Amino acid sequence: MFGPEQGHFALALACVLALVQFAVPLWGANRRDARLVGLAPYLAVSQLIALGYSFLCLVMCAVSDDFSVQNVAANSAVSKPLLYKITGVWGNHEGSVLLWTLILAICGGAVSLFGRNLPDILRGRVLAILGGVSAGFQMFCLLTSDPFDRVFPAPMDGQGMNPLLQDPGLAFHPPILYTGYVGFAVPFAFAVAALIEGRVDAAWGRWVRPWAVAAWCFLTCGIALGSWWSYYVLGWGGYWFWDPVENASLIPWLTGTALVHSAIVVEKREGLKIWTVLLAIATFSFSLSGTFLVRSGILNSVHAFANDPARGVFILALLAIVIGGSLALFAWRAPSLTSTGLFSPISREGSLVLNNILLCSICAVVVTGTMYPPFMQLLAGRTISVGKPFFDAATIPLTLPLLLAMGVGTALPWKRAQLARTFSHLYAAAGIAAIGLVLCFWKLSGVLPIACGALAIWVIAASASDVLRRIGMGHTSAQGVWERMKHLPRSSWGAALAHIGAGITVLGLCGMSQAQHAIVEVHIGETRSLAGDDWTLLDVHDYIGPNYKAMQADIAIRHNGKLVTILHPEKRDFTTQSQTTTEVAIHTNFITDLYGVVGDRHGKGKNTTYVLRLHRNPLAPWMWLGGLVMAIGGAFSLSDRRMRIGAPKRAAARNMARA
Amino acid sequence: MNATRRGILTAVPIIGAGVLGVGFWRMLSDMRSGAFDPRAVKNPNVGKPIPSFAMPGLPGLGDGFTDAELKAQHRPVLVNFFASWCIPCVAEMPGLRAISRNMPIWGIAYEDKPENASAFIQRDGSPYARVASDRHGRVAIDWGVTGVPESFLVAPGGRIIWHGSAALDPQIYEAEIRPRLAGL
Numbered sequence: 030m031f032g033p034e035q036g037h038f039a040l041a042l043a044c045v046l047a048l049v050q051f052a053v054p055l056w057g058a059n060r061r062d063a064r065l066v067g068l069a070p071y072l073a074v075s076q077l078i079a080l081g082y083s084f085l086c087l088v089m090c091a092v093s094d095d096f097s098v099q100n101v102a103a104n105s106a107v108s109k110p111l112l113y114k115i116t117g118v119w120g121n122h123e124g125s126v127l128l129w130t131l132i133l134a135i136c137g138g139a140v141s142l143f144g145r146n147l148p149d150i151l152r153g154r155v156l157a158i159l160g161g162v163s164a165g166f167q168m169f170c171l172l173t174s175d176p177f178d179r180v181f182p183a184p185m186d187g188q189g190m191n192p193l194l195q196d197p198g199l200a201f202h203p204p205i206l207y208t209g210y211v212g213f214a215v216p217f218a219f220a221v222a223a224l225i226e227g228r229v230d231a232a233w234g235r236w237v238r239p240w241a242v243a244a245w246c247f248l249t250c251g252i253a254l255g256s257w258w259s260y261y262v263l264g265w266g267g268y269w270f271w272d273p274v275e276n277a278s279l280i281p282w283l284t285g286t287a288l289v290h291s292a293i294v295v296e297k298r299e300g301l302k303i304w305t306v307l308l309a310i311a312t313f314s315f316s317l318s319g320t321f322l323v324r325s326g327i328l329n330s331v332h333a334f335a336n337d338p339a340r341g342v343f344i345l346a347l348l349a350i351v352i353g354g355s356l357a358l359f360a361w362r363a364p365s366l367t368s369t370g371l372f373s374p375i376s377r378e379g380s381l382v383l384n385n386i387l388l389c390s391i392c393a394v395v396v397t398g399t400m401y402p403p404f405m406q407l408l409a410g411r412t413i414s415v416g417k418p419f420f421d422a423a424t425i426p427l428t429l430p431l432l433l434a435m436g437v438g439t440a441l442p443w444k445r446a447q448l449a450r451t452f453s454h455l456y457a458a459a460g461i462a463a464i465g466l467v468l469c470f471w472k473l474s475g476v477l478p479i480a481c482g483a484l485a486i487w488v489i490a491a492s493a494s495d496v497l498r499r500i501g502m503g504h505t506s507a508q509g510v511w512e513r514m515k516h517l518p519r520s521s522w523g524a525a526l527a528h529i530g531a532g533i534t535v536l537g538l539c540g541m542s543q544a545q546h547a548i549v550e551v552h553i554g555e556t557r558s559l560a561g562d563d564w565t566l567l568d569v570h571d572y573i574g575p576n577y578k579a580m581q582a583d584i585a586i587r588h589n590g591k592l593v594t595i596l597h598p599e600k601r602d603f604t605t606q607s608q609t610t611t612e613v614a615i616h617t618n619f620i621t622d623l624y625g626v627v628g629d630r631h632g633k634g635k636n637t638t639y640v641l642r643l644h645r646n647p648l649a650p651w652m653w654l655g656g657l658v659m660a661i662g663g664a665f666s667l668s669d670r671r672m673r674i675g676a677p678k679r680a681a682a683r684n685m686a687r688a
Numbered sequence: 689m690n691a692t693r694r695g696i697l698t699a700v701p702i703i704g705a706g707v708l709g710v711g712f713w714r715m716l717s718d719m720r721s722g723a724f725d726p727r728a729v730k731n732p733n734v735g736k737p738i739p740s741f742a743m744p745g746l747p748g749l750g751d752g753f754t755d756a757e758l759k760a761q762h763r764p765v766l767v768n769f770f771a772s773w774c775i776p777c778v779a780e781m782p783g784l785r786a787i788s789r790n791m792p793i794w795g796i797a798y799e800d801k802p803e804n805a806s807a808f809i810q811r812d813g814s815p816y817a818r819v820a821s822d823r824h825g826r827v828a829i830d831w832g833v834t835g836v837p838e839s840f841l842v843a844p845g846g847r848i849i850w851h852g853s854a855a856l857d858p859q860i861y862e863a864e865i866r867p868r869l870a871g872l
Contacts, residue, residue: 303694307701314705327715341716349709356702364694400708407715407724 033098036086037177040127043079043134044167046072050137050160054153058225066153070141073156076163077138084118084131087176091118097183100124100176106189108576116200117190122324123176125203129320130166132204132211133159140215140240147236154222155215162214165347173340192577192603192610198258206251206278210316212244213285216292217313220306221355224362229302234295237309239667241292245285246663252278253656264611264626266546266644268652271420273328276399277319283392284312287385289663294378297443301382303363308385310359314352321348327403373445380438387431394423425477432484432535435528436462436491440498458494462487469539478542485535492528496521523666527659534655540648550631550638560645562623563587567595569627569639577601579612582627582639586616596625598641622646731832731840731851738767738846739830743820746797746806752820753794759846764872766793766865767840768816768856769828771800772808774836776855783857784815790861791869792817798836799825841865843872 050072057065087100091114096102104121105114119128137159144152170176193199219237223229255278260268269275288308294301322328325341372378398415405413440454465486469479497503499521500513545560556565567583584596596614603610616623628640718724733739738759743752758765768784770777784793795816797805802821809816822828831840834853841850850868852860 303698307698311701322712325712325716327712327719339720341719342713345709345712345716352705353702353709356705360695360699360702363698364691403715404711407711407718 031086031089033086033090033095033177033179036083036090037175039079039083039086040167040171040177043076043083043130044164044171046076046079047134047160047164047167050076051157051164054157054160058150058153058157061150063149066149069153069156069160070144073134073137073141073160076160077134080131080134080167084127087124087127088115088118090177091115094187095183096185096187097179097181098176099178099180102180102184102187104187104190106187109187109190110195112197112200113190113195117194119203120190120194120199123170123174123178125207126166126170126174127176128204129207129211130163130170132207133163133166133214136211136215137163140218144236151219151222151226151236154225155218158218158221159214162218162351165351169340169343169347173343192601192608193262196258196262198254198262202251202254202258205247205254207320209244209246209248209251210278210281210320212240212247213281213288213309213313213316215240215244216288216309217355220309221358223306224355224358227362227365229295229306229366231296231299234292234297234299234305237305238289238292238296241285241288241309241312242663242667245282245289246660246667248278248282248285249656249660249663252282253653253660256656257653260649261613261615262610264613264642266544266624266626266642266646268541268649271398271415271417273399274323276395277315277323277328280319280392280395280399281312281315283388283395284308284315287388287392288312290381290384290388294381298378300372300378301385302366304385306363306366307359310352310355314348314355317348317351328399375441375446375448377438377441377443377446380434380441383434384431384438387427387434391424391427391431394427395420398423421477425481428535429480429484432481432488432532435531436484436487439492439495439524439528454498455491455494458487458490461490465490473539473543475542478539481535482539485532485539488532488535489529492525492532496525519669520666523662523664523669525662526665527662530655530658530660530662532655533651533658537648537651537653537655540651541646544644544646544649546642546644548628548640548642550640552636552638557641557643559643561588562593562645564625564641564643566639566641569630574601577603580627580630582625582641584614584625584627584641584643586623594623596623598625598627600627617650619650620648622649624649725854731838731848731853733832733840733848734851736848738840738842738848739827741827741830743796743822743827744802746802746809746819746821748806748810749814749816749819753818755846758794758842761792761842762844764791764844764849764869765817765842766791767796767842768793769796769798769822769831769833769836769838770805770809771798771836772804773800777837778808780837780855780857781809781812781815783855783861785813786858787856787861787865788815788817790866795819796827797821797823798828798833799823841868 050069053072054066054069057063057068090098091101091105092111094101094105094107096105100121100123104117104124109117118124137156140152140155140159144155147155216237219233219240223233255275256268259265259270288305291301291305291308295305321344325344327341372382398419401415402413405411436458437451437455440451462483466479466483468486469482473479473482496517499517500510502510505513547557547559549557551557551566553566553568556563558564563586565585565587567585569580569582571578571580573579579599579601581597581599584598586593586596594616596616598614599612601610601612602608611626611628614625622644624644624646626642626644628642631638631640715724738755740755742754745752758767766787770780787793793816795809795814795818797819799822802823805819805821809819837855839852839856840848843849850864852864854860
């Protein structure tokens with residue numbers, strides 16, 4: 030019922046359905062045949078069912094230890110816990126491609142289901158584009174990365190999984206990140222559909238925004254989760270390494286953030302149309318290139334994927350069709366889109382333009398830094414690496430004006446603002462930021478961390494004061510405030526929350542720039558001090574785990590003689606994979622993380638010493654907390670009723686009447 | 689903004705994407721032929737004289753060698769860093785034996801117990817003309833070795849003219865090493 034052959038067949042069936050989903054609605058839309066266009070949602074849902082069944086089959090193969098399936102034999106083992114048997118399905122190349130296409134099919138199903146208020150022709154075209162992309166990647170899956178490949182004779186047991194991946198954080202990081210990546214396929218499909226139709230209007234902006242916001246929330250969570258995982262699992266004490274795979278997720282996040290903002294201008298002012306369409310195409314193109322180029326082995330990364338240049342050529346051809354095709358369509362059709370909006374530089378739309386310029390500049394910096402080494406090697410034959418110093422030096426100066434503008438932007442009205450009046454709303458926030466600056470001078474060192482810290486406080490204060498002003502805090506009675514709170518659009522709450530989240534993340538980054546660490550070699554009972562805390566190695570003992578041998582250290586941390594905590598970092602040797610992992614011990618009070626790692630053992634008997642790595646990471650949890658707050662802000666604005674009903678329906682009715 | 693300018697501006701993204709695409713395609717096709725390796729490690733000592741050293745031999749395999757002896761050779765020598773604990777080195781051995789029919793290979797056992805290294809290279813017949821032991825990896829640091837196996841082609845007189853950071857086989861010898869021997 031749920032065997033590998035059924036799964037393989039269902040995958041092929043889904044691929045055929047996706048091809049039909051691509052061709053029929055496009056043809057129907059061209060002939061203005063409502064019946065053909067109306068098939069699109071049914072095709073999308075059937076494709077989703079077939080693919081969902083196929084994925085379920087792969088999960089069942091892994092759960093039931095069917096080692097005749099090559100993918101299961103290479104990545105699973107009988108002794109693996111059930112949770113990791115399931116999550117291990119997407120912990121490898123083939124399974125993750127299948128998950129990727131499944132999420133794309135879910136997006137198509139969501140458009141069919143929630144897109145009932147869209148004009149039929151637009152919905153048909155959007156689903157057709159999604160179907161085309163789906164078909165391409167399902168073909169990739171079937172032809173070069175078949176997860177249902179069989180081996181004969183089947184081995185008795187599988188080869189097991191990389192122990193680093195046996196972690197709940199990593200189990201759910203890929204699906205969330207992929208949902209973010211793939212989610213941008215929907216704005217992409219909207220953009221391509223609009224180019225085919227030759228019309229972008231306010232209603233289009235309103236339809237596309239919720240999809241972009243939803244994808245952005247997932248991408249934000251996915252990146253934060255990945256960064257958190259590298260912080261507490263890898264044990265290097267860092268949280269972001271400017272590695273190509275990390276940059277591959279940051280680049281679409283930056284353009285996606287720009288898209289979420291520029292779509293507001295389309296919706297409210299019918300401006301930035303061409304630009305927004307380009308951003309929608311660019312964001313999905315970057316997601317696609319990012320996810321797949323790292324697998325071709327071109328980019329040198331610590332994240333190991335099975336590299337296969339043959340696969341890379343297929344992917345590149347697919348990318349050329351999807352990205353090249355959409356950009357060619359853009360070059361052909363976009364010049365005919367006309368803007369109606371008039372822009373004043375000091376206005377809400379002006380600040381959103383500035384936001385877009387800065388975000389895209391940061392994105393250009395990250396793209397350049399990531400692409401420079403392989404292109405330098407190709408053109409000049411020299412190997413170089415671009416690392417943290419370049420990225421820090423090039424991105425932080427662009428972040429400073431971005432933070433400054435974030436605080437002012439939401440306080441500006443549309444069309445034309447009076448600076449004096451806007452600033453009068455911001456006195457309180459400026460005052461808080463000034464206090465913040467003094468605080469930063471006292472606590473932080475270095476010009477950039479101090480500037481970033483003060484500006485982050487400015488963003489938080491300005492966003493909070495903006496909401497307080499809108500609900501009439503201090504001007505109206507408590508009853509009035511409550512009434513206004515209820516009527517303030519959810520999207521305003523969402524924007525303020527997301528901006529506050531960004532401020533919290535930046536504060537976390539500033540705190541982490543002051544992190545201190547020491548690598549020490551100590552005997553049992555010895556004490557070392559780091560930044561005012563005394564770290565004592567109390568004891569080290571060995572124990573045997575389910576599939577590993579472990580060495581556990583007890584480290585007591587005292588502050589002014591008072592015991593703060595006892596950390597228990599471990600070093601585990603996994604015998605079957607002959608791999609060693611470190612289990613970091615972290616004590617947090619949400620202001621400072623105390624982070625201990627135990628390393629090698631040297632010498633014998635009384636002279637035994639242990640290498641310990643001790644970190645003091647101020648504000649570390651704020652980085653991920655801020656990411657979560659940003660995503661919650663996005664979710665809040667998604668729940669705004671304007672995003673769902675009312676206006677789009679009326680606009681759709683108008684458009685239908687016009688057509 | 690007039691229509692032509694808009695046309696040109698909207699064409700910029702596709703041109704940019706095209707340039708990137710062609711670059712990626714070149715990288716992929718060069719990766720298949722082996723001309724492009726994103727993980728390649730460039731050794732700063734290529735083109736420079738070998739560093740000075742003196743190393744003992746391995747038990748049962750004669751004396752070690754010094755930089756003076758290597759410089760005094762009249763034929764090019766392939767210097768190969770290996771270790772008995774290194775799996776790619778085990779895989780490299782048949783390839784080295786094939787190459788050793790064409791040119792002398794001098795082996796340096798990197799961070800390896802002399803008895804283990806000696807047993808390892810004698811197991812299936814040694815490809816090395818001479819072997820020395822770099823017990824604590826000090827010599828490897830001077831050569832700029834980042835891991836094992838790594839190999840250096842040393843010209844008569846002691847200049848390093850090629851460096852490879854992958855396990856050697858006859859294909860690499862034909863593609864990378866033999867053409868360089870012709871010019872010596």
